[in-house]
Every structure is written in C-alpha cells, then in structure tokens.
Amino acid sequence: MVLGKGASSSLSRKMVDGVENMVSNCNDFTVLVVDDDPVIRKLHDMHLKKFGLRAQVVENGKKAVDLCHFGTIFNLILMDKEMPIMDGVEATKELRAMGVNSLIVGVTSRDSQYETQTFMEAGLDFCFEKPLTADKISFILQELNKKN
Amino acid sequence: MLGLGADRLRADMNRLLAFLFHQGVLDEQFLQLQQLQDESSPNFVSEVVNIYFHESEKLLRNLRSLLMDREFSDYKKIGIHLNQFMGSSSSIGAKRVRNVCVAFRAASEQNNRAGCLRALELLEHEYCFLKNKLHELFQIEQQRVLAAGVRYPMQN
Numbered sequence: 001m002v003l004g005k006g007a008s009s010s011l012s013r014k015m016v017d018g019v020e021n022m023v024s025n026c027n028d029f030t031v032l033v034v035d036d037d038p039v040i041r042k043l044h045d046m047h048l049k050k051f052g053l054r055a056q057v058v059e060n061g062k063k064a065v066d067l068c069h070f071g072t073i074f075n076l077i078l079m080d081k082e083m084p085i086m087d088g089v090e091a092t093k094e095l096r097a098m099g100v101n102s103l104i105v106g107v108t109s110r111d112s113q114y115e116t117q118t119f120m121e122a123g124l125d126f127c128f129e130k131p132l133t134a135d136k137i138s139f140i141l142q143e144l145n146k147k148n
Numbered sequence: 149m150l151g152l153g154a155d156r157l158r159a160d161m162n163r164l165l166a167f168l169f170h171q172g173v174l175d176e177q178f179l180q181l182q183q184l185q186d187e188s189s190p191n192f193v194s195e196v197v198n199i200y201f202h203e204s205e206k207l208l209r210n211l212r213s214l215l216m217d218r219e220f221s222d223y224k225k226i227g228i229h230l231n232q233f234m235g236s237s238s239s240i241g242a243k244r245v246r247n248v249c250v251a252f253r254a255a256s257e258q259n260n261r262a263g264c265l266r267a268l269e270l271l272e273h274e275y276c277f278l279k280n281k282l283h284e285l286f287q288i289e290q291q292r293v294l295a296a297g298v299r300y301p302m303q304n
Contacts, residue, residue, distance in 0.1 A: 040235060050184065
C-alpha cells in the first residue's frame with residue numbers, strides 16, 4: 001500500500017528499468033534512515049547503496065531531530081513509525097515544525113488505514129508498509145528527482 | 149569430482165528453498181534479500197539473518213517474560229514487541245512467523261491472555277523451525293562454496 005500526495009498506484013517495471021538514469025542523478029542526495037530495528041537499518045542501507053546512495057542511520061526519532069536541529073540537511077528521510085524515546089509521528093511533526101522540507105517517507109509494520117493516515121498527517125510525503133523493496137525505492141527516488 | 153559435489157550441493161539448496169517456499173515458510177522477500185548480495189557484500193544474507201535471529205530471540209524472551217508475570221496487564225508493550233517482530237520477519241521473507249505475529253497481535257488487542265500464551269507457543273515453534281532450516285541452508289551454501297573452490301574476482 002502506498003499513500004502519498006499524488007502517489008501513483010503503479011510500481012511498474014518501467015520505473016526499475018529507468019533506474020540507471022536515476023542513479024546518475026542521485027549520487028549527491030543525502031539520506032537518513034530512522035529505525036530502531038537493526039535488521040531494517042541494514043536492509044535499507046543496502047537497498048540505498050544499490051542505487052548509489054550512502055545513508056546515515058539512527059535508531060530513534062530524537063536522534064533524527066537532533067541531527068537536523070544541528071544543521072545536517074537530508075534530501076530523503078526514511079522514517080519508521082514505532083520507535084522508543086521518540087516515535088516517527090512525533091519526529092515528523094518536529095521536523096516539519098523546524099522547517100525541514102526533506103522528502104520524508106514513512107515505513108510501517110502495520111497495514112492499518114487509520115494509523116497510516118495519522119502518520120501521513122504528521123507531515124509525511126509518502127508512507128509504505130514494510131518491507132521496502134527495489135520497486136518502492138525506485139518510486140521514492142523518482143519523486144526525489146522531481147522534487148529536486 | 150569437486151564440480152559434481154558443488155552441483156549436487158546446489159541442487160540440495162534449491163530443493164530446500166523450494167520446500168521452504170512451498171510450505172509458506174519463506175516468501176519472495178527472501179529472494180529480494182539474495183538479490184542484494186554481491187561480490188562487495190558476499191555474506192549479506194547470512195549477516196542480515198543473524199541479526200534477525202539475535203533480535204528475534206530478545207523479543208521472544210521479552211514476550212515470554214511479560215506473559216509469565218502473574219500481574220501482567222501491559223498488552224500495549226506486547227503490541228510494540230510484535231510490531232517489531234512483524235516488521236523484521238516481513239523484511240527477510242519469514243512469512244509463517246509474520247502470520248503467527250498477526251494472530252498474536254489480534255489476541256493482545258482483545259486483552260486475551262490465554263490466546264496470547266497459545267500464540268507465543270506457536271510463534272516459538274515457527275521461529276525454531278525457520279532458524280533450523282535457514283542454518284541448514286547456510287551450511288549447504290558454505291559446503292557448496294568450498295566444493296566449488298569459488299574465488300571472487302579482484303576488483304580494479
């Protein structure tokens with residue numbers, strides 16, 4: 001399930017086939033992965049590496065907010081919903097309140113429309129159910145290219 | 149001779165994988181994991197799966213400890229642990245484990261302690277089965293690599 005402002009419902013092969021062009025445009029993009037699960041952090045990091053991106057990785061929303069507060073700029077933030085200390089909803093609200101206009105993509109374990117809607121309303125651009133796949137990352141990077 | 153041994157082991161691996169897919173133990177997400185592995189990260193799958201085992205066993209201990217407490221009432225905490233377990237299980241393609249987590253979560257949302265205990269037993273059973281099979285798969289893969297005498301190409 002993909003929710004997002006103007007999200008296409010079709011994650012077709014065309015997007016994956018066009019990935020080489022995307023990679024050449026994406027090498028300068030900075031990415032932050034925010035997730036308390038080390039399995040997910042490692043997976044997302046590897047997925048992004050395949051697209052030529054290097055990610056910074058933190059394990060809760062507070063660390064993400066602190067990084068941005070101290071001036072680090074990210075083009076893309078992959079934000080888990082449920083995390084200790086500060087969850088994804090709270091972190092997204094704080095980032096948007098700070099004026100962070102990165103593409104923020106939520107990642108949830110739960111396919112619940114109500115919970116995803118709450119997460120979106122915090123200020124996400126898109127929200128995906130775990131796991132992220134190559135198709136979903138292709139879609140995200142296409143949106144990132146459009147935004148930049 | 150070595151080549152035949154490697155071929156036989158590859159066939160064993162494929163048979164085991166086919167069995168695991170057919171039984172619904174694994175799904176296509178495991179294939180996505182394998183596709184991420186390459187010469188620069190030759191042990192990626194086993195590294196991710198070992199992290200998954202380590203984290204899952206912590207979660208299972210926490211779940212058991214919560215439910216065995218006589219004065220247990222914190223179903224929200226059960227839900228948090230299960231969400232993490234579901235997320236990581238989905239991400240490595242552990243389909244049956246994930247499905248049991250879904251049923252477990254449903255019991256916790258109904259504050260059904262007996263249902264949670266039954267689900268925990270089933271989850272522990274499914275997890276053990278998965279772990280044993282994946283260990284078997286990695287052992288066969290190691291033997292296959294040794295038998296084939298595989299060397300990764302030098303990087304320029």
